[in-house]
Amino acid sequence: MPELPEVETVRRGLEQLVIGKTIQSVSVYWDRMIEGGDKEKVAFELVGQTVEAIQRRGKFLIFRYTANDLISHLRMEGKYEFFPQETPPSKHTHVIFHFTDGSELHYQDVRKFGRFALVAKGKSAEYAGIAKLGPEPTNDQFLLGAFQQGLAKSKKAVKPLLLEQKLVTGLGNIYVDEALWQAKIHPERLACTLTTDESIALHQAIIDVLGKAVIAGGTTIRTYHNALGKAGTFQVALHAYGQQGKPCSRCGTLIVKTKVAQRGTHFCPNCQKVEG
């Protein structure tokens, strides 16, 4: 479900809801969700620990507890829902964090792709999934020179390269299509063939699109809601994703949908040409 803007929006909502709360117990209903296998140990370790902060790195959420960091990835469909009092799990509730004040944080995930990992306090950056991430998509961290070098070294199509999270983290299937549309680059262009002007435009488009989507509270297409139960509004600003059959807002040519590296891919065949 979520890309960086949605995860950041969830983080901000959770910050308002569970900072300062102490774990009474943790219920795990789907064992494979907990990495490392020992769900009993993870649940036991957290008892008595207090949520001190909630951070984000790429699309990973990091709950900073008293003695551990709990890493949470929502993958495709993970959601958090907060309840002020005891509430029974629904069909797709897989983890419940019970707090000492009687409130609960439920993790729900229809497809069960989401993952949790418990690491030592302050060690989340060493967790494999986080250690390999590229820079956050901001002007001060996402540097043009390194991005251009990364593009030049890859013979992959630019879209799947950007989805790897290595040159920059935070893009998923919606925002990569939006950034490529904004930069007028075809998703199948080989990364090493981008011109200097194109790489500059793409760099700026990535920062711009993700930044604006964070401000909008993310994109709600199907069922995404933040931790406070609110929908995002960026869907009204989409130019490519889900716009197949509609006129390109720049040139009027109909947006097409194809498949690139197994992912549904939307672009303007006039603005974004393969031969560049």
Added chain:
DNA sequence: AATACTACCTGCGTGC
């Protein structure tokens, strides 16, 4: 080493 494909899951829409 770099690139490509598949597994992990469930539900929903489409077409026969």
Added chain:
DNA sequence: TGCACGCAGGTAGTAT
């Protein structure tokens, strides 16, 4: 109505 199939804001593991 039923059923098969393709598709869905992602990543990690396994082939090639």
